[in-house]
Amino acid sequence: MEAVVTRPALSCCRRAASSAPSSTRLLLNSSLPSGTRQKSTAARTRRALNIPPHPSFLHPNKTPESVASRPTSDEIIFNPPSSAPSVFHTPFKFLPKTDPRRMANLTSNLFASSTTIQYNYSPSSAASPSAETTTTPSPESFPSIEGPPVLKPRHHLTPQDIEQMRRLREQDPVTNSVQNLARQFQCSKLFVLMCCQAPKEHQQKIKEQEEKVKARWGPRRRAAREERHRRMEMLFNGQL
Amino acid sequence: MKRLRVDRWTGQLLLARPGACPASTPRTALRPAAASRCAAVRTRSTRAMPEIPTDEDYADGTDHTRFPPLEKLPPRATSLPSPPPERALQSAKLAALHARLSLPEKLPLQTLARALVDNSADENPLFNNTNLAFVGQSLIHYHVAEWLMCRYPRLPMEILYAAMKGYAGPAALHHVARSWGLEHAAAPGGEVDPGLLQFSLHKPGNAIVTLGYKRAEAEGLQKYKWRHGISSRVVFDDDFGQVVETDKATQLRRADTEYGNEYTRSLAEKAYANCARAVVGAIYAHAGREPAKAFIRSHILSRTLDLSALFSFKKPTRELALLCAREDFEFPIARLLSETGRLSRTPVFVVGIFSGKDKLGEAAGPSLEVARNKAAMNALKSWYLYSPGEHVRVPSDMLAEDAQPWTPAYIDMGEIIGR
Incomplete structure (x- = not known):
């Protein structure tokens, strides 16, 4: 109580x-x-x-006549509890062209929100027939959590450019770091990493530096990092 | 319950034999006309002394005054590696198994008894279940593979292998055979009840039941964990994409010294699985194609396997971006749908991944990064686990006489990233 x-x-x-x-x-x-x-x-x-009934029990058909009346017994009310979406629900976009579910003239709206059931319910609009304009919010209304915009691959680098990139990296791996090269050639860091490899001595030096830093970690920091790593692995295996 | 004091029992109780009055088999029609010598069984249940065989045929070194035989065995039965086929008609266990599995009437008890003899118990291919198991495993793998291909057309090859193993692998078939109420004899031999599964832990059979090549570099694969890609697995390895192993000499030595290690367990698993395969092969041999298919459907394909738990990803967001690029969808963008407790110890973020206006996946997680990765994994899983429907038709449905015309099954263009 x-x-x-x-x-x-x-x-x-x-x-x-x-x-x-x-x-x-x-x-x-x-x-x-x-x-x-x-x-x-x-x-x-x-x-x-004394709480009001759920909106799906009030006006299931959303016509002005049925708004006033209660649902009859031969209607099915689909009102599941909120739960994590199932991966066996294929999103509309992933259905192949020949699939009957795509061919049937269903609104894509229905499938776009198939993983979450949303209904805009406000007590004031529930009574009025204007509530039938329940629009699902557009994706743009949610904030994006992507980082800075990714560089779109433009395929502008020639084999000569890549040769030059390799030569630069070979000559002076400190000044021509991956980041500097990516900035210079206007490509992603991943592309630079795919193209060239640092000389063995430089790799060795970086590795030693890392080892030195790691040696200074205490038991708590080490355990925390290991645990984070393991948790990420479990996540990718679908165990979390 | 009171303890039974066997040492105080009278001689008459000790001499009464459970096999003295066998119930008449309902399948008398199955009994061959030339009944064996063991068919002549006494029906009187009481008598003063056990019938001690004096015939030279029965002499096998057992002291019959101390260990009276449970039932009259055919001559030299104890020297045989597996029970003679005519004893199958007297086994209550075998008849019960036949009835419990609702096996077709055409399948005789003798064949069912043969399906229970592993090749490690009896090396003679005329008396063990090797050929039945080979037919059975081919049928099981065919039906499981075609069903998976039609039901989940986008499964990557690795997941398909894992799913094959989940449905038709030795562990799964072992459980199927155990669920039939099958029990095994402690040691194989001619005197064992034919209704018991018989295999030996001391001399594993050398019969080949699965298909696959022995790799030249198998030792290096095991020792140095060499990489073997999916393409070579398709060519060389068995139907579950696993390297065919043949050398088990060191393990065999363990089996003889220790009791109940993982090697002996795997031998038992193999024997049970081969028995389940052999039963399918026996149904196919005696009753035909359709009963075998129905049996596989009801005993193997009806089992639940959570396919979504088989997946493992390395970089799900990148894989999803590649998928969207391949399929000409808009670039996937992760958006925060809702959140709670951002500054607390246990925040929850719900992240959805959108491609244009469509939501591809959604997940909740304790941090933005975790939720985003999870949502990307969910989106990829829902791509891979696309299914045309629950009751999808498979090519073997066309073998029925009154089959509808075939509509081509959906075939996906292939995997997103090569492994």
Whole structure:
């Protein structure tokens, strides 16, 4: 049963707390049942439990006639509890051209939101017939969490460019780092990594530096990193 | 329950034999006209003394006054590696198994008894289940593979192998055979009840039941974990994409010294699986194609296998981007659908991956990165696990006489990234 703090009791508490020494004040503020009141009368309980029915029970067909009436017994109300979407629900875009589910003239809207069932419910609009314009929010209304915009592959580098990139990296791997080369040739870092390889001594040096840093880690940091790594592996194996 | 004090029993109780009055087999029609010598069984249940065989044929070194025989065995039965076929008609276990599996009437008990003899128990191919198991495994693999291909046309080859193993691998068939109530004898021999599965742990049979080549570099694969790609697995390895192993000499030594190690367990698993295959082969041999297919459908393909748990990804976001590029979809963009407790200890982010207006996948996770990767994995899984429908037709349906005209099954163009 929900506890309700009523006004006179609260002020009483405050007065007691201000007058009491600090130790008892703490006690009073945290947990003292004297300042709260239960919903011990039938009227309050009834009022608390009197919640309106779910909108799908109110006007299933969304026509003005049926809005007023209750659903008949031969209607199916599909109103599942919220749950994680199933991967066996193929999104509309992934259906092949020949699939009957695509060929059937179903609105793509239905399938776009097939993984989550959304209904815009507000108590004021539920009663009015204007509620039938329930539009699912467009994807643009959600903030993107992608990082900075990725460079689109433009295929502008010639074999000569790649040769030059390799030569530069071979000559001076410190100044011609992967990032610098990517900036210079206006391609992604992944492409630079695909094209050229640093000389063996440079790789060795980088590795030694890394080892030195790792040697300074304490047991907690090491354990935390290992655990994070393992958790990521479990995620990719579908175990999380 | 009171403990039974066998040492205080009278001689008459000790001498009464359970096999003295066998129930008459309902399938008398199956009994061959030339009944064996063991068919002449006494029906009187009481008698003073057990019938001690004095014939030279029965002498096998057993002291019959101390160990009276449970039932009258045919001559030299104990010296045979597996029970003689005519004893199949007297086995209650065998008849019960036949009835429990609702096997067709055309399948005689003798063949069912033969399906229970592993090649490690009896090396003679005329008496063990090797040829039946070979036919059975070909049928099972054919039906499982065609069903998976039609039902989930976009499965990558690795997942297809894993699914094949999940449905028709030795572990799965072992469970199927166990679920039939099949039990095994402690050691094989001619005196064993023919209704028990018989295999030996000490001399594993050398019969080949699966197809596949022995790789020249098999040792290096095992020792140095050399990479072997999916293409070579398709060519060389068995139907589950696993390297065919032949050398088990060191393990065999373990089997003789230790009791119940993983090698002996794998031998038992193999024997049970071969038995399940042999039963399918026996149905095919005696009753034909359709009953065998129905048996495979109801006992092997009806099992539940969660295909979505078989996947493992390396870089799901990149794989999804490649997929979208290949299929001419818009570049996938991860968007935050909802979140709670960003500054708390246990936040939850719900991330959806959109390609244009369409949502491809959605997942919740404790951080943006995790949720995004999970959503990409879900999107890829829903691509790979596309199914044309639950009751999809398979090519072998066309072998029925009154089959509808064939509509071509959906075939996907291939995998997104090569492995």
